[in-house]
Amino acid sequence: MAVSIDEKVIAVEEVNDCPIEEVRLTVPITDDPTMPALTFRTWVLGVLSCLILSFVNQFFRFRQNPVSIGSISVQLAILPVGKLMAATLPEKILTVPMTGWSFSLNPGPFNIKEHVLITVFANVGSGSVYALHIVTIIKVFYKVEIQPVLAILLTLTTQMLGYGWAGLFRKFLVDSPYMWWPTSLVQVSLFRALHETEKRVKGRLTRLQFFIIALGSCFAYSIIPAYFFPSLTALSFICWMWPKSATAHQIGGGLQGLGLLSFGFDWNVVSSFIGSPLAYPAYSIVCALVGAFFALYVAAPIVHWTNSFEAKRFPIFSSRTFDEYGNRYNVTRILDQKSFSFDEQAYDSYSKVYVSTIFAFSYGMSFATLAASLSHVALFNGRSIWRQMKSSIKDKSGDVYNRIMKNYDSVPQWWFYTIFVVVLALAIFACEGFGGKLQLPYWGVLLAIALGLFFTLPIGVITATTNQQPGLNVITELIIGYLYPGKPIANVAFKTYGYISMVQSIFFLQDLKLGHYMKIPPRSMFLVQMVGTLINNVITFGTAWWLLTTVENICDVTQLPKGSPWTCPGDNVFYSASIIWGVVGPLRMFGKLGVYAKLNWFFLVGLISPVPIWWLSRKFPQHKWIKLIHTPLIFFNAGAFPEIKPVNYWTWGVVGIFFNVYVYRRYRGWWARHNYVLSAALDAGVAFLALLVYFSLQMNDIFGPDWWGADGGDHCPLAICPTDPRIMVEGCPAMS
Template sequence: MADEAAPCQKATYLTEKRSADFNEKIHADDIALEEEQENSPIEAVRLVVPITDDPTLPVVTFRFWLLSFLFTALGATIQQYYFFRSTSGAFSIFFVNLVTFSLGKGLARIMPTAKITLFGQDLSLNPGPFNIKEHALIGIAVSTGASAAYAIDILSATDIFLDYRINFLGSMIIIITTQCCGYGMAGLLRKYLVYPAEMVWWSNLVQVVFYNTLHNTDQFQKIRLIRGWSSMKFFWIVVSITFIYQFIPQWVAPVLIYFDWICWIKPFDMNFWALFSSMSGAGIGSLSFDWTSIGGATMWLPLSAQLCSLSGIIFNYWIIFPILWMNNVLGMKTIGRPLTSRLFTDDGVFFDINKSLTDKYELDEEKYDKGPPANMAPMYALGFMTSFIALAGCCSHVFFFHGKEIWAQWKTAFGSEKEDIHTKMMKVYPEVPQLWYGVFYVIMAILACIGCEFYGTQLPWWGLLLALALGFVLTLPIGVMNAVTGYGPGLNVITELVIGYILPGKPIANMTFKCYGYMAMYMCNALMSDLKLGHYMKIPPRSMFVGQFWGTIVGAFFNYITMILIIDSQRDALSKKKPDPNGLWTGQRVETFWGSGLIYGALGPARMFSFHAKYWFVYIGFLIGFIAPGLIWLLSKKFPKYDWAKVNIAIFAGGMGAFPNGYSVGVLPSLFVALTSQWYIATYKKEFWKKYVFILSAALDTGAAFTGLVIFLFLGGGISPKLAVKIPSWWGNHVTEEGTNAPFYQVNRCGAFKQQWQSGTEL
């Protein structure tokens, strides 16, 4: 009987189990249907952002403090390093996410569960498995601080060109407040630019997919690439290969960075040098075999945007530039330096502004009027014009092509009482009171006023408040454009123009005003984008507050330390007192910032750009920027089968002003990589593109960044000159020393020694 009863009991059990499973499935379907009805109204968000959450997951853990510190410090150092280099590099957030994922998992396995007291709070060294929220907050903290702070421009310019170094305390106040004033604004504006569903902040969707792929499924570990490699193995192999390869162009043979093969036909002809040299001229047809001059973003940025930008570069530097040069327009040949932000006299001699400044670094108009007037290189003046085209063109393009959509979304976002599902889900967490952000903003503003008043910035406290007010007023509309369209204009040119009229003759004040006005808007937008990522990932708001501020502080410290090390070890190359023979170190970015401060600050826009002045034409940029998108919009109505919205005059103008520092490298290689990845592979090898593009891009950028860091810290003598290792002189890096009669002076073999040309100098 027992044997007969067992099957009956088993059958009853299975029936009950199936019934329970069925009821559970019906219940789950009901929940899913309800959630589907309440999901985001934005289709892309519905597809990639889960509407699930686990409020019990720990976020601000010991692993967070440790890993965010290490990678923010590393990223801030690398980005600041590239700020002073002739080629640019990137500290890939994909690299950060991949490596911190592995390290976080490893720490979860090996760390003890003991508790420590940190900032007055008991903190477990190992609160459990490394989770998705903890991981995302590490990435957010790193992205907040792992950059080259804009305030470094002010500190570097005064140090290099005025021999005036602001001390550590003053420097840290300026760096931190320029970053954090925008943070306070972001908190105050998050109700309008983060909470509404229509404020998407599109770049975050990629990060959401990435984090959820790593943590929520085994798909990432199951993916097999070439030769059956896992994604992680593929990543590290590409990193290693790139790391080794990059030593060739970056250290052994810098000629591969500036492969100006056309110029070699007539290397001692001044016209060939100006048109074909990528180190000092237009770089027409130049090649580069250095990955940092190309960048991983060319593999995945929208092709239409890249083509607009590259078309702007080619139009300005390959067409307009030769016309101006060959006809000596505005004394371009007389100046003799096609791309430079420096000022010159009428006879082409460098204009030394220090001779016309007072002891307080203000313009002495009487001294200035007694000497020859200052002149800009025509291409630099044209750069201001293209900046105005880009700013006006952005607003006009959005108005014509996206105006109705943005207005409808604006009314929905601000007029609707219905909350986004993700905003509802975030209500389970204590919110950061508006008062916190308000007090934080006021404290940062007060510290900024102290920094301006006591550390020789020439900007009075009321000027600082005006800069913050200008940034605050313009942040909301620009933030809406960024959140909805993914693009928004900058305020750097407008801010220096405004303060140039209010406080003429004060170059440091101009730079400081621009920095605070521009950064208030820029950092506010960047931090609101991160707040939206936290919103999507369901990270508690107060944890976000801690993470963003922590990243900013760590990044500011390492920005400053790196800047001091580089300036002290490479001062002559950065100040142009002695050229860097290999063309790797440049103060051009600082010089551009300083040159702009001289033009708008010391000399003033009224003197340089008024209608009776030499460079009156720059204001035409506003007119072109406003009108051109309207004409393109009319074409879209006349020929509707073409996607005219992709013809973006703002991006085109941005390309026109891409190389004010005179290092026009990477145009053709970038075009080749963009077309190969974004057109051919994405069109004809779609699955291959999806599988490889992001991880390959991240690996290439990561390997190149590590090479640059190793060269700087060790082989280049960044830590100590005693550690420097110099490659013996050979064809790939040879540059003649002063006093010799050898013909070459630049590593790209294009340019005569001591400007002693054989031909091409006729005016």
């Protein structure tokens, strides 16, 4: 049933006592508990959406500029289909044989709760399967075969382990009104725009009208950077002014340099890596930009041009590993192919492993982020977490949304525990069986899970309040690298079980919060996420296996033909990490035998960094802005390179500051009605255009005009050059 937003329909005796203003402005406090949710239409459209997005997104992840088709696109596409099914399907009751269970093909008008569950299906389908990086580097980079059954078990167990303990943290990360999950508000806003009947005020647009206009405009414009003028994705002005200067290219390159004065005019540049800035709180954006500025324009230049770590021998901004001669590190020279383990003698006769300045600094920042996350959450959120624990024992109702959700049966804890036990057994079997292909013993699986469980709450608090999620990838690599050195596949398997189990747990909780806001029965949400995850695993694995076995030289940038999109940027970073942490090991990288031992000081820096901020916030409580200085976010964004490029950060930051600082303060009413709707429209416009261009033109080898602006790079070819005069690299000028 449609509800007019002008009627202010509020449940009897309910008031909106949510403490977060953005939530109060966006999420309604009305509910119809009789509205059907998990219907025949939900299953058909949800499963179909999950299938399509799983295939399409995995297909694009191997490409140079990955395009992620998000669940927002499905929110739009599915609405007319759902309404068509409601208008045409018979109202027939079907009974499942031998069960007595019956359902209606058409329970009435297509409603908002069905739409939410279908979108959750799509959201699961749009997510990546991180363990496929392991499959890729084994087959492509290490050139070793892996059994498909083992690969499927690996992907399935890494994706579902975190679901097993998500139930432990529901009370803190879902029920708590202070854990508001900013990204969920984008979807809530779009659902309301699509389903609520809104009376148009003269001279103004309804939210649905605004959404359609914004989507169409973005769709039409995106053909320019996607097809006719790809150089718009990275305009690096300094490189144009000094086209023959390697130093200028290193400073100004938006993709392979420090990105000074670089900018992009493409929404895909804004949102592809970091997400839509319109969904981030203003202080989160500011902290991110402070961290990026510190990394790119303070730390990296000092380290590089003082030649610390012999940095001038290598590019300033690169995700590759190098030997002491400036060449790409040849890992086959230090790897025993029979045992697939580290050959110390060969290593000593070859070279230590080196990385670019920004890559080395990113590891230091990862150390600081992890330590700062623990101390920040303990200092700033410890009291609220403790209060939440006590309230969970006393079973207090909390805010208005908690009181409304009391009308629905919650998910029993034993459901979560059962998943955990079953998946844990499969994970140990995958690692110990199949001839030890994954190299990881059972104790490694248990330790990885313990790390993921321990960090879920502090990282979850940061994600739920800032929309940014620090990872455990580096600390997991470091721990297993010391405990079990020289085993590259064991290293990445341990990292994946520890890191992704935490990520999946938080992902599950985020969807539960969306259901909390939209008043979806929790058991329906649980079932949809389980089924969606199984479908996503099977389809993404099948897609990846197909591409890995059919695309010649996939991921090998040295062998691919010029202009080939199959460069696998994420897999290249993953492979480099497996060399650094798995083959060579942290002892020879960050320990007493390595080049980068001084970076370990960042653990201490990160641990103590929140303390002065916390002290100042207590000393001067009248200055509330002090609490918004979020050191884990600053470190996290300082270490986000080299996978994320400078041009992505500055374009993202400018857009975010404009909407969530300037517009939010000056035009609060417009922001409340249109900000999140605009974010959804821009994401959908880019996604639809990318699919249309690829499948109608590029798939048939029809490309745009051949001219200067057709280059998808930033026209800074010398940014990859070393500046040490002793190092000569083909295509680079001689340095004096």
